[in-house]
Amino acid sequence: MSARTPSMYSDDARQRAARLGLRLGRPNLEEFAATLTEIAARDRNVMVVTSDSRGSGKLVGFGQRLPKQIVEVGIAEQNLVGIAAGLAATGKKVFAVSPACFLTARALEQIKADVAYSDHPVVLVGISAGVSYGALGSTHHSLHDFAALRAINNVSIVAPADNKETHAAVLYASQAVHPVYLRFGKAPMYDVHGPETGNHVRSAMVVREGTDVAFIAIGEAVIHALLAAEDLYDRERISCRVVSVPALRPFDQGPVLAAARECKALITVEEHSVCGGLGEACASLLLESGARTQFKMVAIPDEYTVTGSQADIFRHYGITMEGLARTAHRLLESI
Amino acid sequence: MSASHALGVSDRELMIKSLEYRKDVLRIISHAGAGHTGGSLSSIDILNVLYNRVMRISPARFDQPDRDRYIQSKGHCVEALYVVLADLGFFPRSQLTTLCEYGSHFIGHPTRKVPGVEHNTGALGHGLAFGVGLALGLRHDDLRNRVFVLLGDGELAEGSVWEAAMAAAHYELDQLVAIVDRNRLQITGPTKDVLSSEPLESKFGAFGWHVRTVDGHNVAALTNALTVPPPQGKPMVLLADTIKGKGVSFMEGVLKWHHGVPDVDEYRRAMEELGAALRQVGGHQ
Numbered sequence: 001m002s003a004r005t006p007s008m009y010s011d012d013a014r015q016r017a018a019r020l021g022l023r024l025g026r027p028n029l030e031e032f033a034a035t036l037t038e039i040a041a042r043d044r045n046v047m048v049v050t051s052d053s054r055g056s057g058k059l060v061g062f063g064q065r066l067p068k069q070i071v072e073v074g075i076a077e078q079n080l081v082g083i084a085a086g087l088a089a090t091g092k093k094v095f096a097v098s099p100a101c102f103l104t105a106r107a108l109e110q111i112k113a114d115v116a117y118s119d120h121p122v123v124l125v126g127i128s129a130g131v132s133y134g135a136l137g138s139t140h141h142s143l144h145d146f147a148a149l150r151a152i153n154n155v156s157i158v159a160p161a162d163n164k165e166t167h168a169a170v171l172y173a174s175q176a177v178h179p180v181y182l183r184f185g186k187a188p189m190y191d192v193h194g195p196e197t198g199n200h201v202r203s204a205m206v207v208r209e210g211t212d213v214a215f216i217a218i219g220e221a222v223i224h225a226l227l228a229a230e231d232l233y234d235r236e237r238i239s240c241r242v243v244s245v246p247a248l249r250p251f252d253q254g255p256v257l258a259a260a261r262e263c264k265a266l267i268t269v270e271e272h273s274v275c276g277g278l279g280e281a282c283a284s285l286l287l288e289s290g291a292r293t294q295f296k297m298v299a300i301p302d303e304y305t306v307t308g309s310q311a312d313i314f315r316h317y318g319i320t321m322e323g324l325a326r327t328a329h330r331l332l333e334s335i
Numbered sequence: 336m337s338a339s340h341a342l343g344v345s346d347r348e349l350m351i352k353s354l355e356y357r358k359d360v361l362r363i364i365s366h367a368g369a370g371h372t373g374g375s376l377s378s379i380d381i382l383n384v385l386y387n388r389v390m391r392i393s394p395a396r397f398d399q400p401d402r403d404r405y406i407q408s409k410g411h412c413v414e415a416l417y418v419v420l421a422d423l424g425f426f427p428r429s430q431l432t433t434l435c436e437y438g439s440h441f442i443g444h445p446t447r448k449v450p451g452v453e454h455n456t457g458a459l460g461h462g463l464a465f466g467v468g469l470a471l472g473l474r475h476d477d478l479r480n481r482v483f484v485l486l487g488d489g490e491l492a493e494g495s496v497w498e499a500a501m502a503a504a505h506y507e508l509d510q511l512v513a514i515v516d517r518n519r520l521q522i523t524g525p526t527k528d529v530l531s532s533e534p535l536e537s538k539f540g541a542f543g544w545h546v547r548t549v550d551g552h553n554v555a556a557l558t559n560a561l562t563v564p565p566p567q568g569k570p571m572v573l574l575a576d577t578i579k580g581k582g583v584s585f586m587e588g589v590l591k592w593h594h595g596v597p598d599v600d601e602y603r604r605a606m607e608e609l610g611a612a613l614r615q616v617g618g619h620q
Contacts (some may be wrong), residue, residue, distance in 0.1 A: 046565040047475070071471060076501075085465050085468055086467060086470075087466040090468075090472025110461060110464070113453070
């Protein structure tokens with residue numbers, strides 16, 4: 001981990017968030033750990049399996065409080081998933097927690113065969129996902145996990161945008177009777193939801209109304225889309241809708257199709273490779289539905305990323321308030 | 336071993352069953368035109384002893400948490416499993432001949448769509464970790480049921496097997512039993528030439544396991560090895576020395592029968608041999 005963790009937000013973006021009154025919450029990972037600990041304290045059938053990852057998973061407290069409900073497998077992700085599946089087959093509600101990069105690559109066959117195909121309802125928890133590990137480099141980035149898991153049947157794929165979606169996601173996963181993948185980063189997150197939305201993860205939610213451009217965003221990229229939307233309206237009266245898509249499976253198509261009908265342009269935003277994630281899911285949906293709209297995918301291009309912190313990488317690829325505002329401008333100008 | 340065993344079925348009855356199972360294996364593979372003949376014949380005596388004598392399991396109580404578990408990590412030898420499950424009444428024997436047919440659940444590797452199957456297998460190197468998870472889950476519920484995982488010796492080249500082996504010893508899972516169907520052949524050739532996994536006795540021993548070596552075709556020896564408990568706190572591995580294609584003279588130890596399917600003449604000869612063996616032990620033909 002780098003000694004300094006630069007802010008994910010420019011001064012302008014922070015000021016924008018402050019003017020909007022957005023609360024800066026805790027990292028989704030911490031919200032996950034706290035919610036899970038509460039659930040597990042009430043139900044001894046809830047168990048956690050870690051691969052030398054309880055520290056990074058913020059589960060040290062869980063281990064101290066509920067030592068009989070945590071299984072450590074050492075640095076062995078394949079074993080993590082296989083053991084989790086076996087535990088689930090004895091009726092345990094199992095959360096298998098490991099860095100997303102290793103969990104969804106090293107153990108992909110175990111996810112496919114032991115969890116998804118065998119239908120043992122394990123909750124796979126990918127921590128420090130996307131480019132959270134920043135300058136640790138591409139070995140530690142998970143920019144493939146949406147694509148890999150979308151191509152594996154029978155795994156829900158959930159990437160919460162803020163603490164509220166995270167809380168809802170953990171509740172959803174704890175009650176799921178089929179496999180679920182949860183994806184968390186480690187940066188503190190602003191709230192993107194007001195009181196009315198964000199209470200569940202099964203449907204995509206409009207977090208800001210608008211008619212010129214629609215940002216369709218997932219996970220920890222949603223906040224940047226929301227700040228860009230506010231910025232565009234405040235400066236230029238460009239009206240932007242923001243849709244948070246917590247789940248790629250089940251994929252709630254309605255709000256995406258509505259945005260395509262009701263807005264002039266549509267921009268997808270994700271902390272994932274441009275290959276196989278939210279953008280391509282929306283592209284295929286729109287084309288198949290016959291929608292005609294200007295469309296742009298903002299994601300990590302098909303390359304090993306520029307080096308730097310998570311903030312540097314986001315800025316480099318335009319997953320920031322400023323970058324997304326620029327993209328929206330260019331797209332509107334092309335109409 | 337006495338003629339009638341404490342658990343209700345005699346060695347002779349088991350030997351008869353083994354021969355009948357072998358005939359069934361050949362019958363369904365021949366009918367389907369596909370299957371893993373050699374390994375099904377090398378592992379059938381192990382399954383026979385497990386299901387008919389050792390494990391606490393039956394169709395009636397398959398949904399009970401306090402049942403023993405069997406995981407066939409070497410999933411490709413599924414024909415042996417199907418035949419035994421049919422005999423135990425998990426499904427009608429008539430379903431066996433749907434093997435590999437369009438829409439049949441009886442495909443070339445076990446899935447939970449077939450009654451009696453605990454876990455979908457087929458990709459090698461997965462079963463032991465799953466078994467570790469089962470054993471941990473049972474222990475969490477204070478259940479002493481045992482978990483049996485069948486592996487191939489070729490399969491032991493998968494690193495994930497050894498991850499699971501480490502965890503089993505670390506967690507002192509004496510409810511867990513790994514059985515290696517050591518037939519010493521894999522699809523490319525002799526395991527010692529493809530990638531030697533020997534010496535398995537000392538390898539598993541070094542990983543903290545209690546090791547037993549047994550003749551994998553001797554039902555009395557298998558029974559003894561599987562019923563005498565291991566030392567407390569130790570997972571146990573049974574290195575079952577077997578012969579690929581066992582029971583049919585021209586298949587025994589011959590590589591092509593890994594997934595070779597007998598033609599009409601070979602099928603007739605094989606069934607005649609098994610029939611003669613049955614008559615010798617006094618079973619029905």
